[in-house]
Amino acid sequence: MVLHIVHPEKREVKMERAEWGYFTVELTDAVPGMRYLYIPDGEGSFPDPASHHQPEGVHGPSEVIDHCTHTWRDTKWRNLPLQDLVLYELHVGTFTPEGTFESVIPKLSELTEIGINALEIMPVAQFPGNRNWGYDGVFPYAVQNSYGGPSGLKKLVDACHAKGIAVYLDVVYNHLGPEGNYFGKFGPYFTDTCSTPWGDAINFDGPHADGVREYYSNNPLYWLEHYHLDGLRLDAIHTIHDSSAVSFWELMQNKIQSFTEQAGKPFYLIAESDLNDPKVVKRPEAGGFGFSAQWLDDFHHSLYVLLDKKGKSRYEDFGKMEQLAKAYTDGFVHSGEYVSFRKKKFGRSSASVPGNHFVNFVQNHDQVGNRVRGERLSVLVGHEGLKLAAAATLLAPYIPMLFMGEEYGEDAPFLYFVSHSDEKLIKAVQEGRKKEFAHYKTEGTFPDPQAEESFEKSKLQWQKRKQPKYQQLLKWHQKLIQLRRSLPALHNFNKVDLQAQPLGQEGLVLIR
């Protein structure tokens, strides 16, 4: 293994073989801003899998970062209790016209005004090009260059904390993106005993998995220590396969616990899980995965299909008022019954799980963006429907999350967009996307994920926020959040104190 320095001056340094397959070298003249690659086997230079910054993108050199250069002003910040949050899912590239971390800062007051007190930032790990939802990231320790890199994110987090906003980051530990993925050159990061829908599965329990487990289990500590983040949202945890007696989750959470005990403030992990299994939020001692909370997709599905009858074609197993009632009283709507979409019996009851272990929403990047035309709820249901959706979500016994723009009824789409450089891959994404949606028989042209237009169209249109129609919805959200905060009954997460009574298929009485 050779260290290949490319900036400020070119140089190659042979590295020493250390234990466990690692290589090391100590440089006395390394400086922040130095750019480097590795030459693993004499052929080809590749960026550092643990790179902290990829200033020239996924194919370019890694940069040495000095994390001490940012002077943090948030020394008094002690995080917010998870159950007090109103989360706001934010995609940096499309939140502002500039699409950068710093450009978010001037907008924060507009969010706090309506009561939002936590950002959940869609993945910022370096991805190919400058247009991506973030799930094609390939450097889980590097912050997207086009968003403003490490210093940009730090400024944003610091500004959030100054305004009383907690910051959660969406991280992807289940796969790496298809472009700029040089991990296979360095070690046994992948396994072929299982697969994910998005690429090779990560080797969490096979031979030589210890290094991989270290690599990923240290990642939360990195965000906590160097970026002062308050929590993470872990993408699709059900696609992480691990039969180890000490699971990756337990390993990771033990590390976080040691760290937070020292730091004196909590750090929360929210899972995206497609298991409908209460064990995700149970403690490891009780055989659980130990997450603080998990996304409650069933709440979205049951509420959305009632609001938009056409939604039935996307969520065939939903559409009954009793299901929405169950989403309130139990959590998981599918708790063991046969589910057509899955072609099997699915799930387990979460009736005994307190509501503060679930994050609920009626929109998110997936539910909006994974439609051919990326339609938000605002173009699918009328104004009264939006108001109902907001109330149903914000007055539920869960931790609510809004998708950026939802608070004023943004009607720009949130399309699927990428900016790959490999022609074959671009074609594959375009075709794959069409195939995925083939059964919806889309009319007209199919939006091109690779087109810059798809990205531009997906940006929030800030001028709308001041227009009466949108203002009305904004105030509505503000009022609901205020009610949620001020009425003790509305921040009671104990399900036993809640009743949800369907009025036929047209109404529901929610008593809290």
Add this chain to the structure above:
Amino acid sequence: MVLHIVHPEKREVKMERAEWGYFTVELTDAVPGMRYLYIPDGEGSFPDPASHHQPEGVHGPSEVIDHCTHTWRDTKWRNLPLQDLVLYELHVGTFTPEGTFESVIPKLSELTEIGINALEIMPVAQFPGNRNWGYDGVFPYAVQNSYGGPSGLKKLVDACHAKGIAVYLDVVYNHLGPEGNYFGKFGPYFTDTCSTPWGDAINFDGPHADGVREYYSNNPLYWLEHYHLDGLRLDAIHTIHDSSAVSFWELMQNKIQSFTEQAGKPFYLIAESDLNDPKVVKRPEAGGFGFSAQWLDDFHHSLYVLLDKKGKSRYEDFGKMEQLAKAYTDGFVHSGEYVSFRKKKFGRSSASVPGNHFVNFVQNHDQVGNRVRGERLSVLVGHEGLKLAAAATLLAPYIPMLFMGEEYGEDAPFLYFVSHSDEKLIKAVQEGRKKEFAHYKTEGTFPDPQAEESFEKSKLQWQKRKQPKYQQLLKWHQKLIQLRRSLPALHNFNKVDLQAQPLGQEGLVLIR
């Protein structure tokens, strides 16, 4: 789907499509002994995946069995408590010269005389040909024809119960054998999202898995109801992948519980697990798999390598007296440390798991048979070594298991043998076996798994039992088992009351 009756007279009957992909037909003239196949798609007749008997082998027709024809004499039998057992692993084909269930019966007194009170019969699900360990079985509900089929097994179980012997059966739910495996013609039994070392993984959690889960979870009830078995040993449970919120284990065990509550006698499940994870024997409420006990391979490895220094080449991570001490005090020797063989950190402490959740042994079909020449311990260590091994095993705080012949120091090998009919498969098994053992640099000819000789050589030589050398060991086992039964300290499974103190690398003091 067409029912294709081939005996006593040929006839085809169209079946009705029922719910969930099943087909049904009711015949008023069906009789025991009727033989049939199914024609799933107009082309080819195949035996019934749920066949109760394959009188002509894996490729032939299935036979209708009337389970009421056997008059059970064991009406007063109430099983034995698992922790009181001395298990005896028995391969029907090589236990007697005849290799049948019925031929085992006259030998039972010889086993009870030395204190054995439970058989663990290696798999009898119909396999190809008449020579097989049983792990290539393809009809989990059919009893091997060459062993004597359903009636033979019933007679054996009845005879065992009359003699106070409990009967456990080894069952394989993780894969189906390569020959005579027509399951793919009938339904989604397999999945390609995971794999096993022996063939396609069974579909326990994918689309249409419910039928597969029913098929396998009803299997224990079948053995319990129709064969009066007392428990099962489940093969390699770590190769069963299931991410369902209600696991296959829980589903299966709930069914067993309902059944045994009615039946008024317990039924035990013993797992073979390569996870070194105490959750295998924890209750489902605590996030466990709920098995009554599991095999403790680490006990074998640590004891064997101390008895036979050459064993180090097979079990590279063992060989220290402290490991044997840990096998006594804790159970799992590998409880989180790095294990060279696995190339990763492995396992979790089982120190808090009471000893009656583990089955220990110093020989079994795998540890003996998965050597090129199938050498038993009796040809690897001297007479005194065998006595030590027996004492170390039988006086441990675990449920002991002997491998047939071990009680008198049988020195015939237990080789790997098959009797496939497909030439390609025979070649593949022969080559695969050679490849598997390539790193042991075997000298001389490599035993041919397909050769009848490999099977014949593996049979117990009953005349030895009466010879002085063997008699001495037999009496030794008898005495040890008697001590185990009579001294309360020796059937105390509480680890807290046990001490194991190494005397350097040459000795160990076990205090119970």
